[in-house]
Amino acid sequence: xxxxxxxxxxxxxxxxxxxxxxxxxxxxxxxxxxxxxxxxxxxxxxxxxxxxxxxxxxxxxxxxxxxxxxxxxxxxxxxxxxxxxxxxxxxxxxxxxxxxxxxxxxxxxxxxxxxxxxxxxxxxxxxxxxxxxxxxxxxxxxxxxxxxxxxxxxxxxxxxxxxxxxxxxxxxxxxxxxxxxxxxxxxxxxxxxxxxxxxxxxxxxxxxxxxxxxxxxxxxxxxxxxxxx
Numbered sequence: 001x002x003x004x005x006x007x008x009x010x011x012x013x014x015x016x017x018x019x020x021x022x023x024x025x026x027x028x029x030x031x032x033x034x035x036x037x038x039x040x041x042x043x044x045x046x047x048x049x050x051x052x053x054x055x056x057x058x059x060x061x062x063x064x065x066x067x068x069x070x071x072x073x074x075x076x077x078x079x080x081x082x083x084x085x086x087x088x089x090x091x092x093x094x095x096x097x098x099x100x101x102x103x104x105x106x107x108x109x110x111x112x113x114x115x116x117x118x119x120x121x122x123x124x125x126x127x128x129x130x131x132x133x134x135x136x137x138x139x140x141x142x143x144x145x146x147x148x149x150x151x152x153x154x155x156x157x158x159x160x161x162x163x164x165x166x167x168x169x170x171x172x173x174x175x176x177x178x179x180x181x182x183x184x185x186x187x188x189x190x191x192x193x194x195x196x197x198x199x200x201x202x203x204x205x206x207x208x209x210x211x212x213x214x215x216x217x218x219x220x221x222x223x224x225x226x227x228x229x
Contacts, residue, residue: 047111055102066095073119079187080123082176094119117202120184127180174224182217189214
């Protein structure tokens with residue numbers, strides 16, 4: 001062959017062209033996290049969204065709110081007034097007031113905070129107006145939710161049922177004997193599992209005042225129920 005051999009350097013590749021740059025994975029993950037947070041907030045604010053739809057004239061959304069919250073509101077009111085028909089009547093008034101306020105509703109707080117504020121005010125007013133005329137209901141009707149979840153899976157004996165029912169009755173009577181605001185705070189804190197900030201808004205007081213109410217209430221209950229220990 002007559003051609004001149006090429007120098008070794010002639011075979012070395014030239015400068016590498018920059019590869020295509022893809023977005024950093026971390027950015028993708030951050031976007032996903034933001035979307036997840038937004039979805040969580042959306043779920044928490046679903047009640048407020050329903051109420052905004054009610055404000056716009058959507059009757060079906062009000063039916064959904066009624067279905068979601070009627071039972072918890074009745075249970076709370078019953079524990080406050082200790083009278084099932086009155087609790088149901090007050091619950092009806094609560095949702096009537098919610099509906100009447102639809103046109104001025106603004107989601108400045110959690111919907112449940114606003115809802116329980118209405119329920120608490122109605123209950124406190126009823127207690128004040130009927131302090132000397134309240135009637136006690138059958139104790140069996142109140143054994144719902146929390147009490148039912150505390151029952152063991154195995155079937156208890158008749159004696160165990162009687163002891164448990166007597167204890168539950170005594171606890172209910174002890175809670176009922178608390179001053180109205182203390183009772184409301186305990187029920188919202190213990191049974192409805194509301195945060196201090198929510199209870200404060202409902203009772204229209206500071207969080208420190210709520211903690212003080214709960215401290216005094218639980219101390220009273222502890223002393224009155226000390227024989228359970």
